[in-house]
Each structure stands twice: as structure tokens, then as C-alpha cells.
Amino acid sequence: MHVKEFKIKWGMVIDIDKCTGCGACMVGCQVENNIAPMTKSDPYNYAQALTKDRDDASNKLRTLTWMNVYELSNGKAFPEHETAYLPRPCMQCGNPACVPVCPVVATDKNEEGGIVSQIYPRCIGCRYCMAACPYHARYFNWWDPLWPEGMDKGLSPAASVRPRGVVEKCNFCHSRYMEAKNQARMDGEDPMNLSEGAYTTACQEICPTGAIHFGDLNNPEHAVHELHKSPNAFRLLEKLGLSPQVYYMSEREWVRKQGDNYNAGGSGH
Amino acid sequence: MSVARRAFIQMSVGATVGILFTPTVWVALDDVSIWTQNWPWIPRLKYGEVKSVPTVSKMCDSGCAVKVRTCAGEAFAVAGNEDNPLSGGGVCPLCANSAQVKNSPNRIKTPMLNGEEISWDKAKEVVAEKLDAAGSSVAVISGDQNGTVNEVFSALLADKGSDAFYMMPCDMQAADKAWTGLMGGYGQIGYDLEGADVVLLAGADALESWGPTVANLKAFAANGSGKFLFAGPMQTKTAAVADKWVPVPAEGMAAFTLGVAYYVLQAGMTVDVADFAPFRAMVMNDYSPAKVEAATGVKADRMAAIAKQLLAASNPVVVPGGSVAAHGAAFALNLLLGGAMKAVPEFGKAVSTAMSRSEMLNKDILEGVNADLLFVYEANPAYALPEQVKAGFTVAFDSVNTETTASADLVLPTLHGFERFDDLASPYGVADATYSLGVPVSKPSVNAACAATFVLGLADLGFETFEEVLEAKAEAVGADMDALAEGGAYVAPGETPVAAGLAANVLGKAAVPVKGSGALGLVPYTLLNVGTANRATTPNAPCTISNNQLLGDKMVVMMNSATAKQLGVGVGSKVKLSGGNGECEALVQVFEGVLTGAVAAPLGMGHTVGDEFSKGKGDNVYKILTVSSEAAAGASTWAGSTVNVAKI
């Protein structure tokens, strides 16, 4: 299998021991990326009696959570029980499983920085990529986005609004990368050598404990360069060989083991 | 005939072939494909200058210092404010969604008198008339724990000769009753979580919902070497990242703390107060580890190990949560240990006739409110305390529709946090006196007004507008208004706490665990993304609420497998919880992080008024909480609530 390498490799190192699972990253992500709140009724649907209600946020199979926090359990009974929280953005795999299966090249990993792109107008909604992604990082728009009346006036300029029928996923808040490069150009700096913190993702920025570290894994001046080499660092399902650009860290052995899917029979979910 | 028909067909074929030799078809196909990419019902984005404007957000109880991100002047997102110690760049999940709440259709759009739209002038007339008629039978319930708006409301009460100022139940109140009331201490208790080397969170869910949550999380992250221990009946999100979870029932927290104090006293630690000897005797006699173990189920060696850790630390701190007794016990233990507990001096008042914070916390809302005229400011007692609050005429100030505004006689829409002046004066728990100011970021989008300015128009309190009050406040604080408006906080260091006594005789009695008569202990817990007593969940937050709290429209309660087995229920069982004077329906989830014999239920769901994100979602656990009187401490508490669980 071929891992695509780039000079710049944007990556995350998420410190699970610092994540309380508060959900601020998920909210920040939805707001930044114009993910509409899940609403059951559609005031613009004039044939409601004939149609089914839309799904609300309780149906986790239909929610769009580019960033999703999972709860881990060590599987032991009270009082030996331990929990941990695992935020899951798109892994931006070095060898993404989603890219080769796309029949229309709506998703690709071809930009310097290694962020896997998703072009919504190109997507035909076949969802092969969703089937291929072992991290469940991709989401399908089962419904048209619908903001309750008046709420669509406060949309983020950062991400185009997707219609029903296309697949979407985390892109490390890619337009912030564009903006960081613009800023660098204005300041006479090299846009291909951004300093630490010049480009941040919404989830990283909002996280109250700083559990999410973000930067160029290849750049020794970025904190993630050292962090991802820590003995406590690991990647999810590393044995699949997809070579994710998102790393996790935990001092707890049971967490590291679950990350690599050695938890046969465990109750992590 | 046949010739013409034939010619026509031939010409048509020619035309069809001909058109293919022009760009028409191909261009049309291209345009049609673009047309399918831009459906008219998909909203278009607006572009313009993107700015980050500092202000404060008061969605959560303690409030967050934030930067509002605007595009072409329209607020669209919230980011943290690195320059402010309350944020350090972080935001809580509730405040993170504040810009969406601002534009929500759930906003109250105009003043309403008994369901009829009225003008602000008319509203003022009505309130002035009621105020005259009520005499001194006026009360205020405030959902704001740390804003100068409380000074304005309390000054109005003082003007009318009333002292009926109530805050919604909070740990700040229990802390004040214990510290100022029982122990004669000065200032507001704070905890230096960043500087401490051992932190015992004795019931305080500090990294999820207690105190200045975001500041706590920042302190936790910055405190690289400190050990965090969490004691409580449930493995909360705080426990998930703490070094150790010590299962302790909520009603046993005071006894547990005194049990730890036993070892600390045994090690020879003292406090220079008049009643130290009786305190020591009380703990040594009544709260020996064996006795505490019998009463709370916490193993004596557990307490010994914790005491050892605290004694070995150079700067330990115990952070209480729950009853007044639990707070008193923790403060006594902190005084013994001499660690990172602080006394935060209160800032000077802006309105001279206003109450001090301690005076505002004096009245206990759980004991009931009854007045001819009641003002409710951004609080939701009709949801969280349906039985306690009664009034002849209720005036509810809020920005969004709640159970309280739905049942109020007069509803007055307040400006959203991003549309108004507001402030945050030392949220409970901060180690240093901290003052932050919020300035308007957006223009009002509905016919709302500033509640404090409205109140200033009802009586002569020395100010015309709330902005003037805040200018006076900044001056009283000694801060520069301009620097505050730019998002920086004014910080004055917390002081070493000094108490007059340890309230030995009261604590000894009040710390005895008192539990209700139900079969299972009830562990109510708060998650900010689910909402607080005053604020329901926000539009984008429901996606973050897990199946452990809500499944479909059903609330989920959690218990460990031993408890589930004892009850004969399993994952997905439908149960009815009855306690207090109410009932709740829920589904069972097995979660091993709950004390045996207890059931954990999320607070903040089951709204009957509001938007679709909270209304009809789950059930209201406040209905099944039992208020028990802490007779000895002269207070009341929800700790020790029990429920009966029946399978349905």
C-alpha cells in the first residue's frame, strides 16, 4: 500500500488524559462548518401529512458530527471501572481508504499538507467512501440543511453549505489554512512554512483543556512533531496501514490498547 | 402529404444534428449541472470582514469570557479569549453555541402581558403600578450568580424595604453559608487549582459543571504535576480525567471529609481558632474512620491514603460540592492543611444601597418564595423549583421562552448577552478576585431591552442606565473600563483564608449522613451540553448529548450492573423513578461508574416550553429531587435524595 507523503503534514495529537468529553469541540466544529442543527419538522414542507418527519439529533446514525467524542470504558465492573473520552475528527490518512473507492474523484489527497479533500458539488452520494472509512469519520446528508427561522443569517463564511445527498467530513477547518496562508503572504512570510498557531482548527481553539494539539507533524518547530513520537502516542487501528495523521496520547495502557483494537471482548463503544 | 411529412422529419434530423455542431447543448448541460449545485433553498454565505470581539457570555452558571466572531458585523461563532484568565482560550459547550441562540426563533420578541404584546412604556406602567401596590412584599429571583445586575435588583428591593433576594440553588450559596455563616470567615472562598499539588474534589464536578468550569479546565491542563482526586457518587467527566475516583455518596460527603480530617488531625495539624479543641474532639470521637466507613461505605484505608497524600503535599486543596455541611467540613480540612484555598475579597459596590454578595446568598429558595410581586431575572424556577415559588404577580425577564416566562404574568425580553453590557465579578471558585466586562457586539434583533436599565427606571437608584452602573462598578473595582472592554480581566490576588471558628458543634451534627426513604440513592448530575437549571440545551448541542443521557425522546438513567441485577432491570429497560412529589420515566443504561445502590440521572432535560431542541426531550429530574432540611446548619439541600424505581 502506498502512503502519500508531503513536505507539510498537518496532524493532530489528542491527549485523551486531558479530554473530559465536554462537547465544546463538537459544538465549535458544527458552528465553524455550517452544520445545521438537527430539526424534526420542516416549516417549508407543505405536504407534511404525506411525508415523514426529518431526523432530530437523537438519531445518531443521521447526525453530522465531523468531530465526534466517543466514550471509552475499561470494561471492568464497579468500582474498578474507568472511563475516557476520545474525540474523533477525520484521520486524514496517509493512505486513505476512502479516496480510491470514490467513482467521481470527489475526494482526494493531493494537496500539500495532506488534508483529504471532499468536494461537495462533485459528490454523487454513493457513500462508498463511508463504507470504506474504518473510523466512521464520513457523514451523509440525509436531509437538506435547515436552520430554524432567522438562524441562517449567522452562518460561518468558512464552509459552503451542503445540500442533501452528499457526503461530508472534517477537513481540519481547511479554509483556516487558506486564511493562515493569506496572513503569511501579507506579513511577508512563507505560506508554506507557517509558524505554530498560525493555523488552528476550531476544535483545537475552543478546547478548554488544550487536549487537542495541532500542527505540522514534519516541522520540528511545531509541538506535535515531538508529541507524536511520545511512547504514549498511538493511532487508531494502526494495523490497517492507513497511516492516519491524527495521533492520540494516553498514559493509561487500557486506552492505548483499545486504540489499536486489541480489545476483543471489551465493552468500549 | 407524405412528402411534407418526410421533409419535416428530415429537416428535424438535420436540425438535431446541426444543433450538436453548436455549443448550445454542451453549454446548456454545463449550466444545468451548475444549477443542480446551487439549489435556491440552500442558504448562501455572506462575506465581509471577519473580526473577533471580546465580551462575556452568561449561558452557563459561572459565565465565560469569550470572543465573538463576526463576519460583516453579524455574529456567527464564539471563540475563547486568551487574554482573560476565565477563558484562557477555552469556551464551555453552552456558551460555544451562544451566537446561534441569539438568532434563535425561541427569542422573546417583545414585552408580553398575559400573552398580549405590549409596548415597553406600557410594561413600565404596569410594573410601576404593581410595585406601588405590593409595598414591601417584593421578591427577586436571579439566575445570574456574579453580575452587577444583581446590585440593581437588590437596590430596588432595598428601596421598597424588602430583603427577599433569592439566587437559584448553587454551591456558591452552600459555600457562603458555611464560610460566612457558620465559620465567620471573610471573603468568598476560592481554590487555586493550578497551583495546588494535590486537589481533592469532594463532590465538586469541577471539570464539567461546577464553578468557573472553563477556568478549572485550564488550571487542570496547566497543572502538569498536580494530582486530582475526585470523590463522588458517580464517575463524572471530572472523574474520567482525575487520577483517582473515590466513590462516596453525596449525603456522606461531609462525613467522608471529616473522616479524612481525622487522619490529618491525628498527624498533629492544628488551626488557630477558638473552637479548635471541640472540633478536634468532635472529629476524633464521632468521625473516626470506622464510624465513617459504617455510615458512608467508604473504606477507612481509602480515607487514610487520601489523608496521607494531602499531608505529603505542599499545597493541597479540598474542593467541596453539595450540602452546607460538606462545604464546612472541607473548609475546616483546608484550614488544617493550610493549602491552596483562598479567600477572595469582594469588589466594591457600584450601587451603594445594593446588597453584598453574601447578603444576596442569605435567603434559601428551597424553603420557598412567596411575594405579591416577584421579579425573575434570567432564571427558570418554574422548571427547576416548581413547588417552591409562589407570587401574586410575576415579572419574568429573559431572552428566550422558558417555563418561567410561559407562566409569568408579564414577560420582558432581555437583550441577548452579545447585545448588551454585562459583567462577571469573581465567579465562585476562582482563586483570585477577577472582574470582566462584556460590551455589546451585535445590534438587538428583537424588541428587547436591558433589564437593569428598566429597573433603574422604576426607582431612583442614582443611575439612569446599566452602562453607567458598570462604569461605576469598574471604578469601584479599580479597573480601567477601556482595558476591560478590550477583553482583559482585572485581577486582584486571593488572600489567605481566616475563619473565626470551625463551627464544631454545628458540623458535628450536620455532617451525619441523612438519606431519604427511597430504595435507591439518586445521583443527579449536570452536563453543560444538556443544560443547567436556568438554560436549556442549545441548537447544536443535542448532537453532543450521548445515548447515556438521552435515547430518542427518552431520558436515560445509569446504574451499575450490581444495582441493575438487584432491581431486575437491564440495558434498555423502561423504568419509572418516583421521589419527592414527582415521577420520571427513563430507560436504563448500565454504567459501572455509579455507586452500588444508586441511580444517576441527568439534570436539565424534560422541558415543556422552549425550542424543539429541549422541549419534550427526556424528563425533568428536578421533579424527583427531595429537599431535606439541614437543620443543624440552618439550610436545606438536595443531597440525600432517594427514589423508588419501578419497571414499566
Add this chain to the structure above:
Amino acid sequence: MEERRASKRCGGVLPFIIGFLATCVLGWAVIPGLFFDKVEQPVWFSHAVHVDGQGMDCESCHYFRDDGSYAGFPTNEVCAECHAVDPEEAMEAIAEAGIDPSDYDAIMKAEIGAIEDNLASGDDDMMAAEREYVVKYLIQGKEVPWLNYQFQPDNVYFSHAAHKDMTIEDMAELKKELSDVVDPSVFEAEEFPEQNCNLCHMKDIHLNDVPPAFQRNILSGYSKMTMKMWKCERCHALKGQPNACYTCHK
């Protein structure tokens, strides 16, 4: 019978050719024009008056913000630097005159002092246009919904900053390859302008007096001048720039 049919078939070439030629002509000469609606800009804005008449620089209105983003159309805030009508004062005067603030015609006719005294234009036509701008937009606090000849949809991220150092002179070397992308006359000037705007924007717009109508595609809603993806890609390829999806999309 067989023979007749064959001969008829042979003679059918003529109608075929007529049909063929008719649609060819229509398809090349007439139909393409039908794809576009002409929409006028909301108010008459003359670049000539501002640039030539008032001696303004392009950068007075079209500039890079400190964060590297580009302020394409000026906001009311920028316009008000010269068109110094105080919205509050004007609104008060309108209220005093007893005119509904949304009745633009009445306001324009009423010759309100707070507005008229601050108009800067010389002749009547210009004054009328300026008054229209002030009444309909400036004092109402509404931004002018200018029509962008270079409209791009939300899924495109275009960085002006990334293109600011390109020069027409450099690009002239590729004028052959770019003949479908850039108006060839841009490369024919004797002296190239300092700014490279002409490469993509309407040529010499700064000299324009009456802005041309915006040609809106009736199907897609895009401008006739909207640069299609292949054009961006061709230039990127010729200049050795990346053509990864995320170079331009969001």
C-alpha cells in the same frame, strides 16, 4: 414503389441541410445570447468620476485587510468617509418631515437638508445617483447589493493575496496558451498597468463611467464572466501551481 422511395430518400438531403444550417446559425449566433439576463447594478456607480474626477486610488476602496483577506466591494463605512451623511441625523430629519423612512422616492423628492447639504456631486445626474445611494443604502444602514461580474459560488475559495504578486508582463509570455482564459487585448497594451486586475476582471474598469449590465446566466445564476474551473486550472498548470481540489475549494 421501391424505386420511388429510394428517389425520395435521395431528394431528402435538402430539408436535412436546411435544418442543419438553421440550427447551426441559431446555435452559434442567437441561442448563446438567450442564456443571459441583463441586470443593472443597483445604483449608477461611475469609476471614472471617482478615479479620474476625484483622483482616488484603486486601493481607497479595494484593498487587502490586515489579515490578508481582500475587501472587494467597499462597505458603507468606506463610502461614508467621503459621502459624509450622518445616518442618525438624516433619519431624524426624515422623521421630522413626517416621511416614512422606507419611502425612498418621497425622501429623495423632499430634499432633506441633512442629506442634500452633504452631497458632493457636481452635476444633476451624478447628484441623483449619489442621492439614491445615500437614501436607499447609506442612511438605512444597508450595504449595496453590488453585482459581482466575477461571481464565484460558496464552494470556491479565491485568495487575492495569493495572486497579488503576479504581473501582466510575466503572464504575457503565456498569452497564446491563455488566449481562451484572458482577454487577449490585455496583453496588447504598450505599457502594462502596475496592477494585474485586468487578467481576470473587466478590462480597465477604472476608466468606466456607466457600468455594463451584469449578465446573469438564466440557468446557473452565475455571471457571464464567472471564471470556470478549467480556466483556473489551465493557468495554474501553466504556472506550475498545484491543482489539488483544496487549492480552490471549500
